Amino acid sequence: MTSARTLYDKHIDSHTVCRLDDQGHVLLYIDRQVINEYTSPQAFSGLREARRGVWRASTALAVVDHVNPTAPNRVAAMPDAGGARQVSYLAENCRDFGIELLDILDKRQGIEHVIAPEQGFILPGMVIAAGDSHTTTYGALGAFGFGIGTSEIEHLLASQTLVYKRLKSLRVTVDGALAPGLTSKDVIMALIGRIGASGATGYAIEFCGSTIDALSVEARMTICNMAVEAGARGAFMAPDEKVFAYLKDKPRAPKGALWEQAVEQWRALHSDADAQFDREVSLDASSLEPMVTWGTSPDQASPIGARVPDPQDVSDLILRQDMRRALNYMGLAAGMALSDIVISHAFIGSCTNARIEDLRDAASVVRGKRVAGHVRAMIVPGSTEVRNQAEAEGLAAIFIDAGFEWRQSGCSMCLAMNDDVLAPGDRCASSTNRNFEGRQGAGARTHLMSPAMVAAAAITGRLTDIRHFGDRP
Amino acid sequence: MSLQPFTRVSGKAAPMLAANIDTDVIMPKQFLKGIDRTGLDRGLFFDLRFLTDGQPNPGFVLNQPAWQGASFMVVGPNFGCGSSREHAVWGLKQMGIRALIGSSFAGIFYDNCQRNGVLLITLDEPLLQRFGRVVSQPEGAQISVDLQAQEIRLHDGELIPFEIDTLRKTALLLGLDAIGSTLQRSDQIKAFERQHLAANPWLS
Structure with missing residues (x-):
C-alpha cells in the first residue's frame, strides 16, 4: 500500500471514527451541517419520537431558503399553509434543540450554500453533510461537502456521524485561459456534457489545473456546486491563498493566533504529488465556448x-x-x-x-x-x-x-x-x-x-x- | 425506528427504463410542503401518472393492469438523480415498491432507499436490458427477490444472482435502526471527537 494520499483520502482518514467492514464502510465524523425548512422536519420529528437529543447543536446552522417568497417587500409570514408550517416547525425545532436559526428577516438569511461560506461557517479541512444535494459547493473552500436525505440528517443530529462508504477518486484537470465572456459555469457545463449526468457517480472529484487556480473562490463554488449534476458525491479543490484571503475576517472564521495555526495546517490540504487517482479527465478551457x-x-x-x-x-x-x-x-x-x-x-x-x-x-x-x-x-x-x-x-x-x-x-x-x-x-x-x-x-x-x-x-x-x-x- | 425487514418478496416488476429519471419527476415540488412522511403515494410520478384533468394516464406503466400494484420497478441508468429529497423514496414505499432493479443509481437516492428499507439491486447494463425486456411482457412481470440468497427469480424460474455489501444486506434483512446501532458506539465517537477538536481547535 502506498503512503501517497489524495486530498479525499486525507479528509476521510482524518474523520474516520472507526472502520465498519472491509468493504469501505466507515463511521464518519461530520464537522458541520446546514439545515433548511423542507428536508429537516421529519428528522426532528424522528428525534422527538425516539426521545433522542442533538449530539452537538453548535455544529448546525439553520436557515429558511427553499419555501419563502422573494417579493421585494419582505415579510415574516409565509403565503401558503405548507410553507408556513415548515418555517414555524423549523423555528420550534431550533429553539427546542438549541440550534442557531437565520430566519427570514435576518440580515444573514439567504440560500444555504451562499450564506454558509459567507458567514465563515465552512472552513478548509472540514467534512460537511446537509440535506441538500448542492452541499458539494463547499469543496471550493477545501472542505468536503455532500448531500444527504432526511433519515441521514436525523442520524447526524443524533450522533454527529454517518455510516459512509468510501468513494473512488476522480481528478479533473482544467488547463488554459478562458476566452472573454466565458465563466466557470461554462467549464462545469462542458464537463457534465462530456462525462454525462452519471459520469462521476460513485466518485469524489478533485479539480485542479491552471484554469481552476486562476478562478476566484466564488467562481470555483459554481464548479463544485454543479459537480453533483455529473453524479459526484463531493467535489473539491485544494485550498490556496485565495481561499484563505476569502475566509479571513468572515464572522465565524477563527481569529488571531488560532487563525494563523489553522492556515498553517490548511496549507497541507492537497493531494500528495504521487497520489494515484482511480480515474483522470482533462479539459482544455481555452477551446471552450459558452454553453447552453x-x-x-x-x-x-x-x-x-x-x-x-x-x-x-x-x-x-x-x-x-x-x-x-x-x-x-x-x-x-x-x-x-x-x-x-x-x-x-x-x-x-x-x-x-x-x-x-x-x-x-x-x-x-x-x-x-x-x-x-x-x-x-x-x-x-x-x-x-x-x-x-x-x-x-x-x-x-x-x-x-x-x-x-x-x-x-x-x-x-x-x-x-x-x-x-x-x-x-x-x-x-x-x-x-x-x-x-x-x-x-x-x-x-x-x-x-x-x-x-x-x-x-x-x-x-x-x-x-x-x-x-x-x-x- | 425499526424498518420492515426485507427477506423474500414476490410481486410484479414494472419497467421504467428511461435514463436519468430524477427526483423532481419522482416527487414534484408541490408534494414537498409537509412536515411528516404521509400522503406521498399521491405525488409519486405525479405528472406522468395523471393527465392534466386529474384522471390516471392510461399510458403510464403503473396504471396498466399488468403492472398495477407492482412491488418492484426495473429502472434505467442514473435513476434518482438530482435533489436529495427523501420524499421520493417515501412515495415509492407508500406505493408498495419494495425494491428497485437498475444499472446505476444516484448516490443520495441510494442511501435514502437503504435507510428506508428499500432494496436497490444493481445489474450490469446488458443483463438489466434483457431483464427489462422480460418484465415488459405482461406474462413476465411476476418475479420474486430473495435477499438472503441474493437472487431474483423470473416468471420462468430463471435465477439472476446479484451482489450487495454485507453491511447493507444485514441492515435490510433485520430492518435495523441505523441510529440505534451507531449510538452503541457513543463512547468511541466521544473519544474521537475529543482528539479531533484538540487537533483542530478552531472547530470547537
Missing part, C-alpha cells in the same frame, strides 16, 4: 453556436429515445440554431450563480440596455448580504433600470417550491443547475447557462452568444 442546455438533463448541453442535435444521429437506442423525449418536452426541432430559441423568462438566481460576482457580471452586460418586451426577467440574489451589497454598489439600479425585477433572496425559481413558478410552455434562460422536466413549473422549459448569458438573453429575447452580444444594435 437544450434538453431536460444537465448533460444535454452544447456550445451556443451549435444546433439542436438530431436523435437520428445517435446510435444508442436508450440515448436516442431520451433525446426524442427531451426535445419533445422542450418543444424544439432537431437542426434549429440554438441562438434562434426565443425565451419568455430570464432568471438569475440559485446557489450555483447568484453571488456578488455573478451579479456584477450580469450588470455589466445589461447596463444601459432594456429587457426585451416579451421577457419577464428576475434577479434573486443568493443572500440578503449579496442583495445589500449589490444595492450599495449600484448594481440593483442597473438591473431595475434595464427592466429586471429586483427581488429578495431564496432558492426561488431554481426549484419553484415558493410562488416563483413558471407556467406550462414558458421558456426560461436560467443561471440555475437543473433543467429537469417540471423543475421550474409543470410543463415549463429551462435552458441552463451562465449569468452573463442569461443577462444577454434577457435583453435580446433569445439565446445569445455573449461573445458577440456587444456587436448587436
